Amino acid sequence: MAISWGPYQNHVRLGIDVIMSPSSVGTSTSSVTLTVRTYVQMDGSSSIYYNGLSLSFSGSWSGGTSVNVNLGPGQSALIHTATFTRATSSSSQGQTFNATLSHVFGSTSISRGFTIPARPAAPPPRPNAPSGLSAVRNSDSQITLTWSRNSTYTSVIVQRSTGNGTWTQVGRPSGNAFTFVDRTVKPNERYYYRVYGVNAGGTSPVSGTAGPVYTTPRIPSRITATRVAAGIRVNAEEGGRPPYAASYDIMDGSTLVASNVALPWTHANPSPTAHVYKVRARIGSLASGWSVASNVVEIAAPPKAPTNLSPNGQVVSKLAVLLLSWRHNPVDASEQTVRQLQWRKAGTSAWTVLTAVSTDSESATFVSSEATFGEGDIEWQVRTKGQHADYSPWSATATFTLTSPPNVSITSPVSPWDQARALARWDYSQDLGRPQSSWEAELYDGNDLLVARRSGTGATNSVTFPDMLTDDETYTVKVRAATGTLWSDWDTFTFTVSFVPPALPNISGEWSEDTGAVTLSVGAGDPVPGGPPVAETGTIDLLRSVDNGQVWESVLADSPDVNLIVDDPEALSNGQTMYRAIAYATVTGASAYADITVLAQSQALWLGGGEQFGLTARLPYSPKVKVDAGRERSVQRYEGRSRGVAYAGEQVTRVVDASGALIESDDANATVALLEELAQDPSPLHLYRDPDGRRIYGVLGSISLPRNGGNAAAIMWGWSFQLEETDR
Structure with a gap:
């Protein structure tokens, strides 16, 4: 929480901050720890430098203690910390922390209220799963579900699957439901169901699964009839069968010739007439409508010339197995029984006829194609037989080139x-x-x-x-x-890959006591006469290290200006700062770098701020510096233990208190106007450097500048500030 400040009373005001741990109250939170911190702040016109002031308490705490207060105008400080353990309850509990500080100007009081939240009640238990789930098809658009309730539900989640592993919610009847009608079902589907009960305790385990429940299969399609040795084979080609059909009925013309059979099905000993077939699908008692009629199967006749010859117009490797393929085109729906090939070299007239082969395969394979056909442009034809004794006509001529791969x-x-x-x-x-x-x-x-x-x-x-x-x-x-x-x-x-790097960059630097910065000259390097070739420098990076190269910080990145002067006000003011210039090639990004070390031996204290710490104040005359370092720690007390338990937090602190004097007319030190500008600059971060080699980034409080005397020619000013270290 934040500090709650009271009003100024007798030049002083008090503030109280209350921190609860844990920060929220859950069902299992039996107690909380309250840390109460008391702060004091002076108004802008008064100071207190006094030890042993009386601080008394009332309300939810009591007693008192003595505190030390040493504050100037506008300054504040933490003067007391107390820790309490409070048991939680089902109701919220108000706490009041009153404090009174007696001091040289009188007394100042504050009252701070705080509420410990009520401990929430534990949730009700999870409901039991429904059981005895059943699903019954009413029609192709409705399926009714029923189940037994094993708890009192406020709603029931109904899920459905088609058996593919994915479940989708299709309903959520409210109240203590025991039945549900799914009105989103469709024909030609298979469904499974499961349910969950829901109440204030959450969602129950899943019920058992009901199903499969089928709807009417769709009408079969792509029905074919083919002459085979045993009769006429009836089938549905790929994609023509309903997905969940268990069996089929078949009609020849208007006569039912088969019931509850599998596909493909062979009509044995058909009559010597034309035949055309229709098919319907079945699953259980459900039957689809009749399909569109198949092709007509005539009495035996020679097939038509084969088509779809392949390869045709392609270049084929003589080192690979050669596959010739075609399509048999029956008139009577009979399968191919014999095939015969002939071929010739392109530009010749005589055909080489190959031996006929009895097969229903509409392709021929040649393992050694060069031994059969030679090399070059080849023309070929094929003819086939079905159940009739005569061949089809020869096919149209196809061509291919047989040669070696490139x-x-x-x-x-x-x-x-x-x-x-x-x-x-x-x-x-x-x-x-x-x-x-x-x-x-x-x-x-x-x-x-x-x-x-x-x-x-x-x-x-x-x-x-x-x-x-x-x-x-x-x-x-x-x-x-x-x-x-x-x-x-x-x-x-x-x-x-081995890119040509750029030339080593040029870099030099020197500490300036006038600016409190290292002035660096950085530029693209020149090729060494008679040396290896170098690439053009396109960009330059400049890095800084204050720990002998362990950690590098960016000063300048991707600078297209490859010859430049840079002031670095973040260098050590007393110690060695390393710099590295890295040159990158224009096209490839290959790099080369050069390092230097710059020594500074300033005995002044330096305070920087503003954009990139461009405002820098030199404070040389007898500065007094105190550095306080620490880590957040606390003592927790527990029932049954005679002593407290020490805890250390993650937060570490380092605070610099610095003070000294300056002469307004002396050019060797900062002016009062510059210090005022530093204190009022909107940049959140300031930089402190001193003769001990410290470099501390932090938040600067106000800078106090009392006038200590002197004359019009040499006004003497005092100065003091406090800086708390933060991340860069």
């Missing part, structure tokens, strides 16, 4: 590679002189992860990957090329 050989990059991006270049060749028609190139990093992929068509034999490379990293380039649809093997090349 070869590629990477000629770029080389290793080491000194460019920012990788350039892939390759040589291409093919035995028959066929041109390159397409290409692919890939770049991988040292962990074999793909960095970039490029592809294209035509005779291009180089490509630059757009990604910037990293210095001293290893990469691999892979390239392959094709003529037509025939691809080469991948060629690979691994290379290491």
Whole structure:
């Protein structure tokens, strides 16, 4: 909480802060600890420097103690801390902390109220799970659920699944429900259900699962009828069967010829007439409508010429297994029983007819294609038989080129590679002189992860990957090329990146007692005559270290000005400060750095503030400095223990109290106006440096500037301030 201040009474006001631990009260919180802190503050016109003042208490605390108060105008301080343990209850408890301080101006009082929250009641127990869940289909749009209640519920969560592992809430009847009608169901589905009871104690465990419950299957589709040796095979092609159908009924024309059978189903010994079939799906007592009629199966007849020959127009590797394929086109719906192939070299007239093969496979495989066909452009045809004794006509002529795959050989990059991006270049060749028609190139990093992929068509034999490379990293380039649809093997090349660095930057620096800063001159370096090549410097970073290089702090980052003068008011005023200038190459980012150490031996105290601590005050004359360092600690007292228990917190403190004198007309020290400007600057952070080598960032209180005498030519001023250390 925050300090609650009372009004000023007799030049003094009191403040009380109450901190409760734990900060909130839960169902298991039996007691809380109250830490009560009392503060005092002077008004702007008075001071108290007195030990042993009387501080008395009343209300929720009692007694008194003596305190020391040494404060100037406007200053404040913590003067007393007390700790209490209070038991919690089901009702909130008000506390009143009254305090009175007796002092040289009279007395000052304050009253602070505080409320300990009520301890909340424990939640009711979790309800029991429903049991005996059942689900009954009423129609394709309604399923009724019932269950037994094993607790009193305020609502019931109803979930549904189709059996795919995902459950979706479909209802939440309110009250102590024991039934629910799901009106969101659809035909051609399978459903499972489960329920949870809900009341003030939470959600019950899940009930058992009810289901599966099916709705009417959809009408089958894509029905086919095919002549086979045993009769006519009736089937539904892929995607034509309802997902949960258990069996099927089949009609030939208007006659039911099969019930509750599986697909495919063969109509044995069909009559020597035309046949056309319809199918419906079943699951239990549910049946779909009848499908659209299948194709007509006629009496045996020769098939039509095969179509869809492949390959046709492609380039095929003579080193790979060759697969020729086609489509058999029956007139009577009978399967292929025989196939025969013929081929010839393009530009010749005579066909080589291959031996007919009895098979229903609409493809032919040649393991050694070069031994059968040779090399070059090949023309081929196929004819087939079904149940009829005659062949189909020969198919239309298809062509393909049988040859060796092309070869590629990477000629770029080389290793080491000194460019920012990788350039892939390759040589291409093919035995028959066929041109390159397409290409692919890939770049991988040292962990074999793909960095970039490029592809294209035509005779291009180089490509630059757009990604910037990293210095001293290893990469691999892979390239392959094709003529037509025939691809080469991948060629690979691994290379290491080694960028050319920029010249070592120039850096020099010197402490200035006039400015309280180190003045640094930083610039791009020059190549060494006769030395290795260097890259152009594009940017410069400047770093500082006050601990001999253990930790580096940024002074300047990514400066495009590569020749500059920099003042650093954060350097040690007494001690060694290291500086590092880092130059980065314009394109590749390769770097080079140079270090220097600057010694300062100032015997003055320095106080800085403002933007980048550009306001710096020099305080040289006999400064008095006191540094208080500590860590937050407390004592907790527990029932049954004779002594308190010590605790240490995470917060550490360091506070600097400094004071001294200055002569207004002496240029060697800061002016009163500069100190006033420092105190009133809106920047939250100030910097303290002293002859002992301390450099402390912190929050500055007011700067006190009493006039101590002197004359018009040499006015003597006193000064004092307090700075509490914070993070930078």
